[in-house]
Each structure stands twice: as structure tokens, then as C-alpha cells.
Amino acid sequence: xxxxxxxxxxxxxxxxxxxxxxxxxxxxxxxxxxxxxxxxxxxxxxxxxxxxxxxxxxxxxxxxxxxxxxxxxxxxxxxxxxxxxxxxxxxxxxxxxxxxxxxxxxxxxxxxxxxxxxxxxxxxxxxxxxxxxxxxxxxxxxxxxxxxxxxxxxxxxxxxxxxxxxxxxxxxxxxxxxxxxxxxxxxxxxxxxxxxxxxxxxxxxxxxxxxxxxxxxxxxxxxxxxxxxxxxxxxxxxxxxxxxxxxxxxxxxxxxxxxxxxxxxxxxxxxxxxxxxxxxxxxxxxxxxxxxxxxxxxxxxxxxxxxx
Numbered sequence: 001x002x003x004x005x006x007x008x009x010x011x012x013x014x015x016x017x018x019x020x021x022x023x024x025x026x027x028x029x030x031x032x033x034x035x036x037x038x039x040x041x042x043x044x045x046x047x048x049x050x051x052x053x054x055x056x057x058x059x060x061x062x063x064x065x066x067x068x069x070x071x072x073x074x075x076x077x078x079x080x081x082x083x084x085x086x087x088x089x090x091x092x093x094x095x096x097x098x099x100x101x102x103x104x105x106x107x108x109x110x111x112x113x114x115x116x117x118x119x120x121x122x123x124x125x126x127x128x129x130x131x132x133x134x135x136x137x138x139x140x141x142x143x144x145x146x147x148x149x150x151x152x153x154x155x156x157x158x159x160x161x162x163x164x165x166x167x168x169x170x171x172x173x174x175x176x177x178x179x180x181x182x183x184x185x186x187x188x189x190x191x192x193x194x195x196x197x198x199x200x201x202x203x204x205x206x207x208x209x210x211x212x213x214x215x216x217x218x219x220x221x222x223x224x225x226x227x228x229x230x231x232x233x234x235x236x237x238x239x240x241x242x243x244x245x246x247x248x249x250x251x252x253x254x255x256x257x258x259x260x261x262x263x264x265x266x267x268x269x270x271x272x273x274x275x276x277x278x279x280x281x282x283x284x285x286x287x288x289x290x291x292x293x294x295x296x297x298x299x300x301x302x303x304x305x306x307x308x
Contacts, residue, residue, distance in 0.1 A: 002082050004263045005074075006279065007067050007094050008270025009087030011190070013059045015048030017271040018066035020295050022046070027076050031069040035107045041065050056193045060089050060114035061107050067093040067270035068103050070293050074269065077303050083263060085225040085254050087275055088156075088197070089113075091244065098220035100237060105215050112211045117245060118193055120204040126195035128155060128166045129176040134184035139163050142178040146171040155197035156249040159278035164190065166198040201246040209242040217241075223261075230254040255282035267302060268292035 021028040022042070035041050044053060045062045052058055067090070074080070084094035089110065096106040131139055136157075143152045143165065150168030152175045157163055165175055172195075176187035195201065217237040226233045227244050230253025255278070258266075266288060268275040273292040280290055291302045 001265055002262045003080070003265040003267065004258050005071065005081035005084045005094070005097060006266060006268050006275045007071075007084070007086035007090030007092075007097070008063055008268065008272055008275060009090045010056065010059050010063065010192070012270055012272035012274060013053050013063050014271055015046070015050050015053055017045050017062070017294070018069055019046040021069060021073060021299070024296055025073050025076070027072045028069040031072055031103060032065060034104060035061075035065050036104070037061060037107060037111050039111070041107070054191065056118040057111070057114035060110040060117075063089060063270060064093050064096075064110045065103070065107055068096055068106070070269050070299075071097050073299060074267070074293060074302070077299070077307075079267070079302065079306060081222065081267070083223040083225065083258060083261070085251075085258070086227075087251055088227060088244070088249055090270065090275075091224075091227050091241070093270065094224050095220060095237070098222045098224050100218050100220045100224075101215060109211065109215060113208055113245070116204050116207050116211070117196060117201070120201050121194045123193070125169055126167060126198075126200060127169045127172045128164055128190040128192050128195065129172060130158070130162055130164050130188040130190060131176065131179045131184050132186045132188065133161045134163070134179050134182060136163060138182045138184075139165065139179060142175045142182060143167075145178055146175045149174055151195070151198060151200055153198045154248050155195075157252045158249075159252050159255075159281040160284070161281060162278070164197075166195045167200065168195065196245065197247060197249055199246055205242045205246045208245060209238060212238045212241055225254045225257060227251070227254070230257050251278060252282055255279055259283065259286055259288075263288075265289040265306070266291070270294065
């Protein structure tokens with residue numbers, strides 16, 4: 001058995017996340033208690049309010065810390081990853097799990113990353129849509145057709161049948177209409193504060209590089225599949241992570257590469273189960289286990305599925 005941990009990205013946050021596991025498991029409690037930020041991470045995760053938790057600058061450290069607490073508890077139960085990846089923000093949890101930096105440093109980094117991304121663009125000027133059941137070529141064609149209006153690019157290759165577009169609002173709104181005309185089943189707006197994973201965040205990438213330069217980023221202890229390519233990369237982490245926020249996320253390719261490398265057990269770690277849905281679509285026709293852990297109930301289900 002070869003196991004991958006896949007760490008949740010932004011959008012998975014919900015008030016109350018991590019509370020049960022914090023109150024139940026000493027290791028999870030220790031993770032939450034160890035984090036010192038300019039925001040009370042426990043109060044934010046456990047109480048919200050939702051409006052604050054949904055704010056990019058707060059959502060990112062909240063999801064990161066919750067994910068690391070859950071990973072610690074999985075380790076306690078003897079469940080460990082051979083390889084890791086994460087969806088956008090989740091890549092930081094994956095790297096932390098792989099000992100590229102400490103939980104304390106990771107929380108500080110993603111807090112700064114969240115601030116940078118939240119303030120990267122004026123409010124209301126950009127948007128993102130998930131385009132369902134339309135081929136990549138048609139989506140790229142739609143993006144090309146709106147170039148005279150503004151920036152519109154592919155943000156995420158999530159799974160077969162779901163590609164996310166990102167960019168300036170007028171251009172993205174027109175492109176999603178074109179995608180529907182070209183045969184897309186639906187275009188779903190994403191509740192985000194900016195055109196993440198687009199060239200509009202190039203300046204933000206430079207600011208993030210400056211933040212990352214203050215930390216000691218170590219070589220991961222286990223293979224990490226990176227968003228910028230879906231592959232294990234040899235570039236310096238500071239360059240990979242800086243590039244990531246202004247670059248397409250190749251998540252479907254990540255899962256395909258993991259399958260090719262013999263992964264047969266996928267465990268989503270963190271709030272929600274969005275990634276599990278992507279993995280199911282990516283792994284159609286493959287004999288794999290797909291599990292997720294976000295609370296004590298799903299932890300027990302995971303342990304039972306793997307340990308019997």
C-alpha cells in the first residue's frame with residue numbers, strides 16, 4: 001500500500017472545524033496551542049464568525065492549523081503518508097508535513113500569504129468560475145476570445161469535467177457565458193476575494209517571495225507533488241511557492257502522476273471533502289481507497305478502513 005495525504009485548500013473552512021479533535025486528542029490540542037499569531041486561531045476556527053473565517057487572510061492560517069492538527073492525530077494512529085500534495089493553500093500543509101518548515105513557521109507564512117492575496121486586487125474587480133463538463137481546448141478558446149475585454153486564464157485543472165477560470169470580472173463573466181454556449185453544463189461562481197492563480201497576482205508573488213525569504217525552507221523529507229506542474233520539483237521551494245499563487249494549479253495531473261507512481265490510498269486531510277470528489281473523478285477505473293479525515297467520526301472511519 002502506498003499512501004498519499006492530500007491537504008485541503010481555501011473554501012473548505014467552516015466554523016467549528018478542529019474543535020472536536022482539539023477537545024478529544026492531546027496532540028491536536030498541542031498543535032492549536034502552539035500557534036502564536038496576531039489572531040486567536042482557536043477562536044477563529046471554533047467560533048468563527050463565518051464572515052471572518054471566509055476572509056482569505058484568516059481562512060488560510062485557520063485551515064492550515066486544522067490540517068496539521070489532524071495530520072498529527074493520524075500519525076498517532078500509525079497512519080502516515082508516503083507522498084503528499086495539497087490544493088493551493090494545502091500545498092503549505094503538505095510541505096509542513098514533509099518537514100520543509102515547522103507548524104509555527106507555516107502558520108506565520110500562510111497568515112502573510114493570506115494578507116497578500118486578500119489585498120492583491122481592488123474588491124469587486126475580479127472573479128473565478130468553475131466550468132463543468134467542457135474540454136480544455138474550448139475553455140482556452142473562450143479565454144482567448146475575451147482578451148480584448150481583459151485578463152481571463154485557467155486557474156485550476158481540478159479533475160475531469162472541472163476547470164476553473166480566473167481573471168478580471170468583465171472578461172471572466174463573458175468567458176463563462178461563452179463556455180456555456182460551447183457546451184459547458186454549468187458555470188459555478190467561486191466565493192473568493194480575488195483572481196487567484198492568474199497573472200494578475202504577479203506583484204503579489206513578488207511580495208510573497210520577500211516573506212518566504214525570511215524563513216528557512218528545507219528540502220522535503222518525502223516526495224511532494226507541486227501545484228505548478230503536478231510533479232515532484234527540483235526548483236528551490238521559495239521559487240515554487242512564489243510562482244504558485246499566480247500560476248495554474250495542476251491538481252488533476254498531480255493525481256494522475258501519483259497513480260502512475262503506485263499510490264493506491266488517498267486520504268484528504270482537513271475540513272470538508274472537496275478533494276475527495278476530485279480524486280474519485282481522477283481515479284475512475286482504478287482500484288484505490290479514497291478517505292477523508294476532518295473530525296473524530298471520519299478519523300475512526302479512516303482507521304477502521306485501513307487497520308480493520
